[in-house]
Amino acid sequence: MNFLPLSPPGQAPLRVMTIAGSDSGGGAGIQADMRTFALLGVHGCVSVAAVTVQNSVGVKAFHEIPVDVVAGQIRAVAEDIGIQAAKTGMLASSEIIGAVAETWRDLYAEGLAPPLVVDPVCASMHGDPLLHPSALDAMRNELFPLATLVTPNLDEVLLITGIEVVDATTQRDAAKALHTLGPKWALVKGGHLRSSSHSPDLLFDGTDFHEFDAERIDTPHDHGAGDTLAAATASALAHGYSVPDAVAFGKRWITECLRAAYPLGRGHGPVSALFRLAT
Numbered sequence: 001m002n003f004l005p006l007s008p009p010g011q012a013p014l015r016v017m018t019i020a021g022s023d024s025g026g027g028a029g030i031q032a033d034m035r036t037f038a039l040l041g042v043h044g045c046v047s048v049a050a051v052t053v054q055n056s057v058g059v060k061a062f063h064e065i066p067v068d069v070v071a072g073q074i075r076a077v078a079e080d081i082g083i084q085a086a087k088t089g090m091l092a093s094s095e096i097i098g099a100v101a102e103t104w105r106d107l108y109a110e111g112l113a114p115p116l117v118v119d120p121v122c123a124s125m126h127g128d129p130l131l132h133p134s135a136l137d138a139m140r141n142e143l144f145p146l147a148t149l150v151t152p153n154l155d156e157v158l159l160i161t162g163i164e165v166v167d168a169t170t171q172r173d174a175a176k177a178l179h180t181l182g183p184k185w186a187l188v189k190g191g192h193l194r195s196s197s198h199s200p201d202l203l204f205d206g207t208d209f210h211e212f213d214a215e216r217i218d219t220p221h222d223h224g225a226g227d228t229l230a231a232a233t234a235s236a237l238a239h240g241y242s243v244p245d246a247v248a249f250g251k252r253w254i255t256e257c258l259r260a261a262y263p264l265g266r267g268h269g270p271v272s273a274l275f276r277l278a279t
């Protein structure tokens, strides 16, 4: 596949920020985002929103970072280093979502807010909660309206819109319902439509639908897949790609990362951006 343009040694690459949770197992969350950023040649910056205690079998606990620390990390980086795109992942609580949204609105007013990809992480692949259910309203009402793109999986679509996506028609309904919540674009990932041998994702901007189809890579080792797709898409947005082109790029990247996924521990292993080192 074609990758993103690299900046010459000694010259600052584009900066992309992840506002997300840490995964002690290194497979998902901030660790997955930073791996994708590095291997795509952008400089990753971080606002840590939560720290999870987890391994390949499940999430045992998590700790929320104080809201002023989450907001402070974003502002400190945006004011000085400058960011060309950002993505959110695990935000844990309505208080953290509120602080991220308030910071983002302020940065927007100051001309410092770049495109924002909101990956509304609600649970781990094992079903362990990563967002308090009471925070769904804040996700819908505060963060979605600030998003350039939202990227829920089908479980998250159900929690956020109440729509159970089972086929192409309900996938369209879900994209429309997500778009009414305020993001410029909504992507409904079809990767969990288990009936299909393909992984059809649907993108909607309120007028046009764009479909992205890829071969389904059938692997139990897909920890961090959603994070990696959002991180790669944000990296392409930092380069000035249009949203459909950035999603197409992200989709090609995650397909290769799924192909390179490896077993780890006794449970589910992670998708792997390390394939890039061999290409």
Ligand code: PXL
Pocket (backbone or CB within 6 Å): 020, 021, 022, 023, 028, 029, 030, 052, 054, 059, 089, 090, 121, 123, 124, 125, 130, 223, 224, 225, 226, 227
């Ligand atoms: O893949 C979603 C995700 C995001 N962020 C963190 C996670 C997970 C899944 O387990 O642990 C920190």
